[in-house]
Every structure is written in structure tokens, then in C-alpha cells.
Amino acid sequence: xxxxxxxxxxxxxxxxxxxxxxxxxxxxxxxxxxxxxxxxxxxxxxxxxxxxxxxxxxxxxxxxxxxxxxxxxxxxxxxxxxxxxxxxxxxxxxxxxxxxxxxxxxxxxxxxxxxxxxxxxxxxxxxxxxxxxxxxxxxxxxxxxxxxxxxxxxxxxxx
Amino acid sequence: xxxxxxxxxxxxxxxxxxxxxxxxxxxxxxxxxxxxxxxxxxxxxxxxxxxxxxxxxxxxxxxxxxxxxxxxxxxxxxxxxxxxxxxxxxxxxxxxxxxxxxxxxxxxxxxxxxxxxxxxxxxxxxxxxxxxxxxxxxxxxxxxxxxxxxxxxxxxxxxxxxxxxxxxxxxxxxxxxxxxxxxxxxxxxxxxxxxxxxxxxxxxxxxxxxxxxxxxxxxxxxxxxxxxxxxxxxxxxxxxxxxxxxxxxxxxxxxxxxxxxxxxxxxxxxxxxxxxxxxxxxxxxxxxxxxxxxxxxxxxxxxxxxxxxxxxxxxxxxxxxxxxxxxxxxxxxxxxxxxxxxxxxxxxxxxxxxxxxxxxxxxxxxxxxxxxxxxxxxxxxxxxxxxxxxxxxxxxxxxxxxxxxxxxxxxxxxxxxxxxxxxxxxxxxxxxxxxxxxxxxxxxxxxxxxxxxxxxxxxxxxxxxxxxxxxxxxxxxxxxxxxxxxxxxxxxxxxxxxxxxxxxxxxxxxxxxxxxxxxxxxxxxxxxxxxxxxxxxxxxxxxxxxxxxxxxxxxxxxxxxxxxxxxxxxxxxxxxxxxxxxxxxxxxxxxxxxxxxxxxxxxxxxxxxxxxxxxxxxxxxxxxxxxxxxxxxxxxxxxxxxxxxxxxxxxxxxxxxxxxxxxxxxxxxxxxxxxxxxxxxxxxxxxxxxxxxxxxxxxxxxxxxxxxxxxxxxxxx
Numbered sequence: 123x124x125x126x127x128x129x130x131x132x133x134x135x136x137x138x139x140x141x142x143x144x145x146x147x148x149x150x151x152x153x154x155x156x157x158x159x160x161x162x163x164x165x166x167x168x169x170x171x172x173x174x175x176x177x178x179x180x181x182x183x184x185x186x187x188x189x190x191x192x193x194x195x196x197x198x199x200x201x202x203x204x205x206x207x208x209x210x211x212x213x214x215x216x217x218x219x220x221x222x223x224x225x226x227x228x229x230x231x232x233x234x235x236x237x238x239x240x241x242x243x244x245x246x247x248x249x250x251x252x253x254x255x256x257x258x259x260x261x262x263x264x265x266x267x268x269x270x271x272x273x274x275x276x277x278x279x280x281x
Numbered sequence: 282x283x284x285x286x287x288x289x290x291x292x293x294x295x296x297x298x299x300x301x302x303x304x305x306x307x308x309x310x311x312x313x314x315x316x317x318x319x320x321x322x323x324x325x326x327x328x329x330x331x332x333x334x335x336x337x338x339x340x341x342x343x344x345x346x347x348x349x350x351x352x353x354x355x356x357x358x359x360x361x362x363x364x365x366x367x368x369x370x371x372x373x374x375x376x377x378x379x380x381x382x383x384x385x386x387x388x389x390x391x392x393x394x395x396x397x398x399x400x401x402x403x404x405x406x407x408x409x410x411x412x413x414x415x416x417x418x419x420x421x422x423x424x425x426x427x428x429x430x431x432x433x434x435x436x437x438x439x440x441x442x443x444x445x446x447x448x449x450x451x452x453x454x455x456x457x458x459x460x461x462x463x464x465x466x467x468x469x470x471x472x473x474x475x476x477x478x479x480x481x482x483x484x485x486x487x488x489x490x491x492x493x494x495x496x497x498x499x500x501x502x503x504x505x506x507x508x509x510x511x512x513x514x515x516x517x518x519x520x521x522x523x524x525x526x527x528x529x530x531x532x533x534x535x536x537x538x539x540x541x542x543x544x545x546x547x548x549x550x551x552x553x554x555x556x557x558x559x560x561x562x563x564x565x566x567x568x569x570x571x572x573x574x575x576x577x578x579x580x581x582x583x584x585x586x587x588x589x590x591x592x593x594x595x596x597x598x599x600x601x602x603x604x605x606x607x608x609x610x611x612x613x614x615x616x617x618x619x620x621x622x623x624x625x626x627x628x629x630x631x632x633x634x635x636x637x638x639x640x641x642x643x644x645x646x647x648x649x650x651x652x653x654x655x656x657x658x659x660x661x662x663x664x665x666x667x668x669x670x671x672x673x674x675x676x677x678x679x680x681x682x683x684x685x686x687x688x689x690x691x692x693x694x695x696x697x698x699x700x701x702x703x704x705x706x707x708x709x710x711x712x713x714x715x716x717x718x719x720x721x722x723x724x725x726x727x728x729x730x731x732x733x734x735x736x737x738x739x740x741x742x743x744x745x746x747x748x749x750x751x752x753x754x755x756x757x758x759x760x761x762x763x764x765x766x767x768x769x770x771x772x773x774x775x776x777x778x779x780x781x782x783x784x785x786x787x788x789x790x791x792x793x794x795x796x797x798x799x800x801x802x803x804x805x806x807x808x809x810x811x812x813x814x815x816x817x818x819x820x821x822x823x824x825x826x827x828x829x830x831x832x833x834x835x836x837x838x839x840x841x842x843x844x845x846x847x848x849x850x851x852x853x854x855x856x857x858x859x860x861x862x863x864x865x866x867x868x869x870x871x872x873x874x875x876x877x878x879x880x881x882x883x884x885x886x887x888x889x890x891x892x893x894x895x896x897x898x899x900x901x902x903x904x905x906x907x908x909x910x911x912x913x914x915x916x917x918x919x920x921x922x923x924x925x926x927x928x929x930x931x932x933x934x935x936x937x938x939x940x941x942x943x944x945x946x947x948x949x950x951x952x953x954x955x956x957x958x959x960x961x962x963x964x965x966x967x968x969x970x971x972x973x974x975x976x977x978x979x980x981x982x983x984x985x986x987x988x989x990x991x992x993x994x995x996x997x998x
Contacts, residue, residue: 142969158972
């Protein structure tokens with residue numbers, strides 16, 4: 123199949139292969155899930171509500187910001203960030219907070235029939251690394267920016 | 282049938298249950314079984330010793346003791362023998378029904394009056410011999426399932442005794458009856474201790490002894506005049522002579538044939554002949570056959586060129602071919618190290634070795650009969666076996682690879698691929714009469730035709746099977762439960778809303794004394810509830826804060842929700858289901874709690890009263906909205922969790938069925954508390970069940986959480 127014929131449905135990672143959690147799960151549960159999923163190369167948790175609708179995504183960056191609030195702030199150069207920031211009081215409490223407080227809401231969806239350039243466009247526009255793909259209102263999986271990038275650059279090198 | 286059977290009576294399985302409960306044995310045994318690794322023989326031995334010791338030290342309930350003594354005295358009167366000796370033999374519920382637990386249980390012969398009660402306890406204890414534990418470990422110990430009846434019969438002081446098969450297992454289609462006979466009591470025949478005389482009687486066209494192989498039996502087991510048994514030397518003038526005369530053999534064969542006709546399937550029969558040559562039948566059970574025949578037209582080679590034969594004589598006990606490393610087990614100590622896939626080489630067919638069969642590729646015994654207990658179990662595991670291979674234990678060396686050809690009783694050096702790649706026809710156990718009967722019955726039991734409750738054919742007259750009937754009843758019951766306010770016999774006012782700080786709607790219906798009498802409002806507060814099991818459950822549900830979703834709060838961030846659900850079955854109307862009422866039926870000692878939250882459905886029922894025997898909790902959980910693998914993992918998580926607290930659990934796909942019973946009220950209340958926590962904290966966790974490691978993680982977290990609100994001592998007890 124040439125890259126021109128390729129649709130997003132041909133390159134999705136099926137939903138069942140991807141980590142997911144309900145939005146009220148704690149940061150600690152999400153950390154555990156990404157920890158056991160580390161070897162699979164999936165580094166984002168898809169977040170669902172009780173009706174199993176996708177409501178957001180929780181990335182490694184979101185988790186780090188949640189664990190160490192300093193990461194979420196803007197400081198001038200030279201601000202000291204120490205291990206103590208991770209170990210300080212309050213971290214355990216933050217681990218008990220629900221992930222909905224830290225996730226990015228799902229902003230856009232692509233259709234399985236869209237071509238991969240459309241997918242790349244949506245990823246760039248929303249500045250995300252993961253694009254949910256639906257077919258007939260059903261979420262069928264996600265496309266990763268790395269995979270889209272690889273396909274596009276392959277095409278570029280053949281020009 | 283007018284067969285001669287020694288008079289006697291049965292100490293029933295109910296007596297067993299009473300005995301175990303009276304001594305509170307079940308929890309102890311379950312704990313012991315839980316911690317043992319069945320592949321570790323030493324550990325098995327230790328646990329077995331612990332349990333048996335405990336049983337022997339236990340007391341019989343006074344009424345049971347009196348009943349046994351009374352009935353023994355009646356038996357003495359009946360036989361006119363004031364100091365009658367008896368035989369006690371076990372019969373567990375499952376012993377003969379599905380699998381022959383041949384020789385897994387024990388018998389005591391020639392027991393005098395003073396030894397009856399102890400023998401009864403010993404027989405129950407023998408259930409927990411290493412081989413018994415091995416069988417039951419997987420099934421978890423449960424009193425009702427393991428309950429064992431003990432038969433007590435007037436002792437037949439046997440001159441000769443043995444086993445008869447109404448068919449020859451190696452050629453079941455032939456009209457042959459096999460008889461094994463030994464001098465003295467039959468124990469030595471079934472245990473394979475001595476080589477018995479073997480008679481083959483052809484039943485067609487008339488009874489005729491087709492073959493007789495007398496053996497050199499030099500020791501025998503005899504009944505002592507004061508009770509119990511002892512080993513004796515066979516008088517030298519009898520050694521080498523057949524122990525039965527022809528007329529006894531033919532009479533025995535004739536009766537065996539009748540017994541087979543009576544049961545409609547091949548039988549494995551224990552018999553005895555007393556000093557006056559009267560023939561008694563002691564036991565009859567189905568004979569397991571795994572008939573295997575060569576595919577039509579195929580010739581099984583009697584020797585394979587280029588491979589050296591180590592042995593070429595012996596008795597085929599079960600046909601088949603297998604290869605593996607030799608491992609000689611000459612005493613119990615050797616059993617622990619028996620390797621997976623090894624060829625088991627033993628001196629005699631002691632039933633103790635049955636526990637190795639699960640791991641063995643083939644069995645070779647120096648001495649043993651195809652009618653022994655071990656042979657029966659071999660056929661059950663369906664592994665090739667050759668007995669009576671003289672010198673095998675001396676000549677075969679551990680670790681050497683051999684191929685056991687259980688067709689011509691050959692043992693080859695190395696792997697003989699020409700044989701190993703051949704297939705024996707597995708035969709047709711399925712065509713035996715009992716299986717056919719079962720199939721005929723199952724047609725009216727298992728198929729389900731009422732699959733769609735909305736279909737017009739979902740009505741009683743459309744039920745064609747038992748499954749249909751139960752499905753219909755279940756659906757109607759559920760509808761009634763969920764429509765209580767509309768059209769049940771409960772009045773509109775009988776359901777009161779529970780006011781509590783939990784974001785689910787709970788409606789309480791009082792069956793009797795479950796709610797404080799004075800209460801007449803439309804709502805009910807927790808303080809007004811009197812139901813002991815429900816309060817325990819609720820305590821667990823609310824012990825730790827609930828992290829679950831708010832019920833119908835779609836404001837805030839959910840407003841931005843994208844319509845992209847995981848499951849095509851999820852419809853927009855689904856939102857409504859979250860406001861479904863959860864019904865609780867309560868009485869002082871009872872509750873039935875049905876909860877439905879989205880795609881998660883659970884039912885819990887419990888009775889907690891003063892009598893431990895009546896107390897129970899049953900719990901069903903099913904559902905989920907994530908993919909199958911995740912839902913199934915969630916069911917596994919719950920199963921592993923509650924298994925730790927003594928529940929019997931069965932998981933089928935994403936559904937779980939659990940039950941615990943027979944515990945005192947305090948222990949049941951703690952189980953309810955734990956279950957309350959689990960019900961609340963594992964719902965919708967199916968989403969998070971990414972892989973098995975995630976299941977492990979949640980298991981640990983939940984146990985930690987449960988320990989935070991349940992006293993540690995209570996968990997351990």
C-alpha cells in the first residue's frame with residue numbers, strides 16, 4: 123500500500139493495546155499503569171468516563187507536572203530544582219488526587235477513513251502526540267505522532 | 282438381583298459434615314491446603330500429617346457416636362454374632378461418579394467393636410493422605426464436596442478374594458470377564474502386593490474358562506480371630522495351585538455378567554469367598570475403559586529396525602506410546618524429584634504412585650495387575666503403561682531416554698519416532714452407554730433458546746429446556762425486582778429511599794424486622810436499619826472514601842465530552858442507567874443487595890444468624906464496558922482478592938460467582954465488610970486492567986486498603 127492510499131485506520135494502535143483508566147483514578151494508579159506498560163512503548167493513558175467515553179489523555183509530562191508542581195510553573199533561568207522537591211511533604215497527597223485534575227481533555231478526533239496527512243495536521247494543530255480515531259462513533263484506537271512522522275518522512279525521502 | 286452382600290449400614294455424608302463442623306475443621310483444612318505446593322512432596326507429606334493428626338484427635342458429636350454404636354449393635358443382633366467384626370470402607374461423593382478415585386481412600390478390615398470409632402476417624406483422615414490432597418487441592422476444600430460416607434459391613438472371613446472386571450480393558454469388545462484372585466483378604470490383590478491368579482472367562486456362547494494363570498502367592502492377609510488383620514505364609518502345599526475351583530470361577534463370572542447387565546455398563550467388582558465357599562459381592566463401580574484401536578488397515582510394527590529393545594515382555598495396562606527419561610521411584614522419598622514427562626519405573630503398582638501420573642509420560646512396573654487401583658488411575662490419565670516387566674527397576678537407568686510401546690509391551694532405547702508419530706484411535710468412550718444417556722438428557726438441559734427478552738417468543742410456553750426455564754425465571758425475577766414500585770406485590774410505600782452520603786440511589790424494602798419498627802417515613806436513615814448482614818456490608822462499602830464518579834453530574838468538564846465510546850453496544854440512553862435504583866431487601870438476619878451501575882452488575886445475598894451452619898454469603902458479579910481481556914482480568918482480580926478471605930470462587934469470563942458458608946456470625950460479618958469494600962472499589966476498574974501485572978498491583982493495593990480497616994487477626998482467622 124502506498125503512503126497516499128494509507129488511511130488512519132491502517133495505522134492505529136487498537137484501543138485494547140493501549141493503557142486506559144477512568145477519570146477518577148488516582149495519579150498513583152496512572153503511574154502504576156504507565157510503569158507496567160513501559161516496555162510496550164505506550165507512554166500515555168487514555169482517560170474515560172463511566173460511560174466508557176473518551177474524555178482525555180494523560181501523558182508522562184502531565185504526570186510529572188502533577189507530581190512536582192514546580193514543573194508546571196514558569197521560572198526565570200537558574201531556579202533550583204532538587205530531588206527534595208519530589209520527596210517533599212505533599213507528594214503522597216498529590217498521588218491520591220484524581221487524574222482528571224492533570225489530564226489534557228480530548229480536543230479532537232479523526233475518522234478512520236481520513237488519510238495520514240489529515241491526521242498529521244490535527245496532531246500538529248492540537249500540539250499533541252496522540253490522536254484518537256473513531257469509526258461509526260466508536261473509538262477504534264489511537265495514532266501516534268511518531269508513526270505518522272515516519273510515514274511522511276519516508277515519502278519525503280522518495281521524492 | 283439376589284446377590285449375596287454382607288449386611289451393613291452407612292454412616293452418611295451428613296455425619297461427615299456434622300463431625301467436621303463440630304470440630305471446626307473446615308477452616309483449618311482450607312488454610313493447610315492453601316499453603317501447600319502440590320509438587321513439593323515433603324510439604325504435601327507435612328500438611329497431610331497435620332490434618333490427619335487433627336482429625337484423629339477430634340471428637341465425634343455425641344449423637345453421631347450413639348447412632349453408630351446403636352446400629353452396630355443392631356447388626357450384631359441381625360447376624361447373631363455378639364462380637365461381630367466389621368469392615369469399614371469409604372465412599373466419597375465424587376469417588377465413583379466422575380473419576381475413579383480408586384484406592385485414594387482406605388478401608389479397615391475385621392475391625393472389632395472397640396476399634397470402630399477410631400477406624401471411622403482414620404478413614405476420614407485418609408482422605409487427606411498426600412494422594413488425596415493432590416486430587417482436591419485444585420478444587421479447594423469444601424465440606425459438602427468432599428463429604429465422605431463410610432460403609433460398615435459384617436466382615437466376610439475370606440478364604441479367597443479379589444477383583445473382577447466384567448470386560449478386559451485391553452479388548453473391551455470381546456465377551457471376556459477377567460478375575461483376579463488371591464488367598465486370604467483382597468487387600469493384597471488391589472494394592473498389587475502379590476501377583477494374583479488371573480482367570481479369563483469367555484462368556485460367549487457359554488461361560489468357559491479360557492485362560493488361567495496361577496501364581497506363586499506365598500504370603501496372604503488373614504483376619505485375626507480377635508479382630509484386625511495379619512500377614513501369614515501361604516501353606517506350602519497350596520503355593521502354585523489355583524485358589525479358586527472351576528465352579529466358583531464360573532459362578533463368579535456369571536454374576537459379574539449380570540451385574541454389568543444391571544448397570545448397563547462395564548463394572549469393576551470386589552468379591553470374596555468365605556470358608557464355606559459362599560460368594561459375596563463387596564463393591565461394584567463403573568469400569569473406566571479408554572478403548573484404543575489401530576486405525577483400520579494400519580499395522581502396528583512389532584519391532585522397529587535400528588532400535589534396540591530393552592524389554593519385550595509384560596502386561597499392557599493401557600495402550601499408547603510415549604518417550605521420556607527413565608526415573609525410578611523405589612520409595613516415597615524418590616517421588617518429590619520425579620520429573621515432568623519422565624517414564625515412571627516402579628517395583629509394584631502401589632496406588633500411592635497415582636500422584637505422579639499427572640507428570641508421567643508412561644509407567645513401567647515390575648509387578649502389578651491390570652486390575653489394580655493404580656491401573657485404573659493410569660487409564661484415567663490415559664498414559665501408556667506396561668506392568669509385570671520383570672527386572673525393569675534393576676536394568677533401566679535414571680535419565681536414559683526410552684520409548685514405551687504400550688501396544689506390544691516393548692521398551693526401546695532412545696526415541697523411536699516411527700512409533701511416536703503414529704496415532705492410536707482414541708476409541709469411543711463417548712459411545713459408551715452412560716455417555717449416550719447423558720447426551721440424551723443434556724438435550725433437555727443445556728441448550729438455551731430464550732436468548733432475547735424482548736422477543737415475543739420469550740414466554741413460558743416457548744421453554745424447551747431447563748436452561749430456558751431458569752433463564753425465563755431469572756429475567757422475570759429481575760424485572761420484578763427492578764419494577765418494584767410499579768407492579769410488584771410490594772406496595773409503593775414499601776420501598777424507602779436510603780439517606781446516606783453515597784452518590785448512588787439505594788431503596789430499601791423491609792421483609793421483616795429489617796427496619797426499626799417505628800419507622801413510617803418515605804426515607805430511611807442508616808440508624809434505622811436493623812439488618813445485621815446489610816450493616817456489615819455497608820460498613821465495608823463506606824470504610825474508605827469512594828473515588829467513583831458522581832452519579833449524574835455532567836456539568837463541568839464532562840460537558841466537553843466527545844462522543845467516542847469504546848463499546849458499540851453503548852447507546853446514548855446509557856446515561857439514564859446510572860440513575861437506576863439499587864434495591865436492597867432486608868430482614869433482621871438477611872439481605873439481598875442488587876446493584877447496577879452502568880455496565881456493572883452485582884448481586885449479594887447473605888444470612889447471618891446464631892447458627893453457623895445456616896450462615897452464608899453468596900455473591901455474583903458480572904459486566905464491564907472495556908474490552909474482553911480487561912473485563913476478564915477484573916473478574917480475576919476480584920476472585921483472587923476474595924479467595925484470600927475463604928470464599929469459594931468460580932470465574933467464567935467476566936463473571937464471578939462466590940460463596941462462603943458455615944461460619945459463625947462474627948466471621949461472616951467480617952467477610953461482608955470486606956466484600957462491601959471490594960464491591961465499591963473494583964467497579965469500573967476493568968478499564969485499568971491493562972495487563973496481569975496491573976492485576977497484581979491492584980491486588981496488593983486492595984489488600985493493603987482492607988487491612989487498614991479490618992483487624993489483622995480477623996483476616997488471618
